[in-house]
Ligand SMILES: NC(=O)C1=CN([C@@H]2O[C@H](COP(=O)(O)OP(=O)(O)OC[C@H]3O[C@@H](n4cnc5c(N)ncnc54)[C@H](O)[C@@H]3O)[C@@H](O)[C@H]2O)C=CC1
């Protein structure tokens with residue numbers, strides 16, 4: 001019997017063709033919600049799902065009685081009810097590693113752009129306001145030699161810290177669920193309590209996954225502890241930060257500037273003041289969005305779903321427990 005999968009994001013031809021050689025594919029190039037009747041109908045027969053950026057509610061799984069595996073085209077899996085998937089023996093696969101360096105590039109881009117006011121000053125040139133040598137009012141802050149505070153020190157956190165420590169001579173502090181002795185050795189990084197990091201870092205960069213533990217990990221209390229000169233970077237997930245508190249901290253000068261790739265609501269609400277604030281660099285969740293990396297992510301997800309539905313161990317598995325239950 002040919003297994004059936006539902007692809008719920010746009011895939012390039014080679015990836016789609018590879019899937020079509022293995023499975024019957026119900027393809028939804030663009031899907032904004034799981035309410036679409038065609039999607040619900042396809043789900044009823046699906047053995048696998050592949051795609052990104054769609055919130056899968058636990059109740060939806062009742063409508064997918066044959067589901068064996070989901071391959072998300074992302075490393076973050078906060079859109080999926082992991083415990084419920086495990087309870088139902090459904091494998092959840094993601095795409096770590098292949099996007100680490102590209103996402104770290106974007107994190108560092110935000111840090112640099114916010115420090116050197118790159119977006120604000122590019123606008124200044126475009127408006128024709130560059131009439132004389134610029135003065136102090138348009139100076140930025142140094143990056144090299146400043147203290148980098150990493151909240152989350154996993155793959156992407158380490159890759160950003162590597163750029164800072166090795167490329168820009170930045171001392172690195174980190175706050176992470178577990179110690180990272182090899183990285184301490186490699187980068188001279190020091191683990192400390194988050195409060196100490198907030199008080200000492202010139203750049204505070206968030207790379208923790210979104211979970212019930214990390215939702216609003218950074219709020220009014222945390223911004224008050226940062227230096228007034230601090231530059232805050234969020235490359236992780238919008239909901240890790242209390243966005244109202246961030247806006248207030250920027251408006252009140254509790255922190256100096258922010259570089260943001262992710263927001264509590266995406267796409268960003270037109271009512272949000274963030275993109276209009278001169279001390280904010282706001283990007284539309286492009287952490288991993290290069291041709292090369294998005295191709296690699298799609299390929300990893302395709303490989304994952306094929307292996308999973310062949311009964312083999314996928315390359316990147318989130319819920320190891322579900323795999324063990326099957327053996
Ligand atoms: N902006 C974008 O386009 C992208 C965003 N991301 C986000 O970045 C996140 C991190 O990705 P990776 O570095 O690959 O994950 P990872 O799992 O390698 O690293 C996460 C680190 O956070 C730590 N951590 C977890 N909870 C914590 C807590 N409460 N306090 C302190 N540390 C905690 C973990 O111990 C781990 O070291 C993803 O989950 C995703 O949400 C990932 C890729 C692209």
Ligand SMILES: O=C(O)C(=O)CO
Pocket residue numbers: 073074075076077099287288289
């Ligand atoms: O992989 C992720 O988690 C993203 O946010 C997009 O690359």
